[in-house]
Amino acid sequence: MVEFQTHHLDSVFHALSDPTRRAMLHRLAGGDHSVSDLATPFNMSLAGASKHIRVLEGAGLVRRHVQGRTHMCQLEAARLADAQEWLRTYERFWTSRLDDLETLLREEERASPSTHEKTTKKLPKP
Amino acid sequence: MVEFQTHHLDSVFHALSDPTRRAMLHRLAGGDHSVSDLATPFNMSLAGASKHIRVLEGAGLVRRHVQGRTHMCQLEAARLADAQEWLRTYERFWTSRLDDLETLLREEERASPSTHEKTTKKLPKP
Numbered sequence: 239m240v241e242f243q244t245h246h247l248d249s250v251f252h253a254l255s256d257p258t259r260r261a262m263l264h265r266l267a268g269g270d271h272s273v274s275d276l277a278t279p280f281n282m283s284l285a286g287a288s289k290h291i292r293v294l295e296g297a298g299l300v301r302r303h304v305q306g307r308t309h310m311c312q313l314e315a316a317r318l319a320d321a322q323e324w325l326r327t328y329e330r331f332w333t334s335r336l337d338d339l340e341t342l343l344r345e346e347e348r349a350s351p352s353t354h355e356k357t358t359k360k361l362p363k364p
Numbered sequence: 365m366v367e368f369q370t371h372h373l374d375s376v377f378h379a380l381s382d383p384t385r386r387a388m389l390h391r392l393a394g395g396d397h398s399v400s401d402l403a404t405p406f407n408m409s410l411a412g413a414s415k416h417i418r419v420l421e422g423a424g425l426v427r428r429h430v431q432g433r434t435h436m437c438q439l440e441a442a443r444l445a446d447a448q449e450w451l452r453t454y455e456r457f458w459t460s461r462l463d464d465l466e467t468l469l470r471e472e473e474r475a476s477p478s479t480h481e482k483t484t485k486k487l488p489k490p
Binding site: 318 | 370373374375377378380381382383386389393439441444445447448450451452453454455
């Protein structure tokens with residue numbers, strides 16, 4: 239099984255643990271924005287917004303580039319895909335537990351076919 | 365679009381931002397374990413392990429139950445599914461950006477059909 243104890247997952251999940259940073263990513267998913275654009279809906283100082291953006295940059299989720307005198311931010315989606323891949327491991331596990339449950343139910347049905355009959359019997363047509 | 369600024373995502377992503385806690389979930393995916401079982405591979409005190417487990421419990425990722433005198437921990441996968449759902453929104457965005465790129469390339473092909481011809485022309489049979 240793949241080992242996911244990598245440093246970048248620490249920083250990605252840490253970046254995503256804050257609602258302001260998630261909202262910033264949400265806006266950047268619609269297109270690039272300047273730092274002051276990103277600060278506006280939160281009634282936040284530029285310094286406060288920059289702090290959050292630095293966390294997102296550190297996690298590789300945002301890339302900052304200069305356009306004239308404006309610092310523009312761009313979403314970098316690849317690291318989100320890594321986080322999703324990590325979670326997918328558990329989705330598979332979860333699905334397999336559901337399969338186990340189904341197997342268990344089928345075994346119980348075989349052990350008591352009368353109960354099975356009751357639950358699967360078709361209703362008479364009206 | 366669904367708003368994901370929910371408190372439980374904060375705690376889930378925070379819980380996942382630590383490699384020890386991710387490794388604990390990884391072990392619990394294989395079955396229930398006691399607190400001391402979970403502490404062992406990290407050469408960690410019971411108090412240290414308990415602290416991490418409390419974070420996982422707080423995020424709704426682990427459920428603790430008492431068996432005799434042992435505290436057993438069990439993985440709760442549903443909240444991981446919520447986190448994956450949040451990430452899936454960005455997967456869709458990312459895929460649509462790839463589609464945009466494809467559209468752009470097709471438009472370029474239409475604008476310069478000679479280049480298109482060169483790249484799609486079949487090689488003569490040997």
